[in-house]
Amino acid sequence: ATQMTQSPSSLSASVGDTVTITCRASQGIRTDLGWYQQKPGEAPKFLIYGASNLQSGVPSRFSGSGSGTDFTLTISGLQPEDFATYYCLQDYSYPRTFGQGTKVEV
C-alpha cells in the first residue's frame, strides 16, 4: 500500500496567517492526490483534487501543488472557519490511503 505521510501533525496559527501542510507519498502517485478538511463532529469536506484543482465553491485562499511524491496544501490568509484538521488522500492505487492528518489550531 502507498503510505502517505503528512507534516506537521499539528500547527498553531492566527487569522490572516499563511499556512503550509505537506504530504509525502511512499511511491510516485503522479498528481492523484486530494485534500480534505474536517471539523470536529462533522464529516470531511472535499477541497482539492488532482493535487492543484479546487473543488467548486472552495475559497481561492486554498491552493495545492506538487506531483510525484511531494505535495503541499497552502491556506493564504487563514480565516476563523479554516481551523480544522486536513487530510491528504491518494487515489493513484488501491487501497486508497489518507495521510494521518494535520490539525490547524489557534
Added chain:
Amino acid sequence: EVQLAESGGTVVQPGGSLRLSCAASGFTFSTYWMTWIRQAPGKGLEWVANIRKDGSVTKYVDSVEGRFTISRDNAQNSLYLQMNGLRAEDTAVYYCARDSNSFDPKGYYYDTFDIWGQGTMVTVSS
C-alpha cells in the same frame, strides 16, 4: 438535495456481525461508485472499501478483506457494509461517500469523495 444517510451502527461484541446501510437521495445512485471510510475515535480517516456502479467490482483494505463485504441495491438507492468477525480495532465512525470523477483542465479525471454522510458509530466491545 444530494444526501447520504448511514444507519445501523451500534455496540457489538467481539466476533459479532453487523450490517451498515447508507441511503442515497438527490442523485442517480446507479451512476456512481460508492465508498466506505471509517474513523476510529480521535484518529484519522481510513478508506475501507468501494464498489463499482453495477456492483460487479469491489475493493477492500487488507485489514477487512475476508471479513467485510460491500454491496449495493441500485433499485433501493442503498449501499451496505456487512461486517463479520468484528474486532475491537474496528470501532469507528463509518462514513459512506460518493465516489465521483473530477476532471482537470487537461481532461484527466480523479476519484474524489464529494458527498459524505454524517456517519454511524460502531463500537466493538464486550
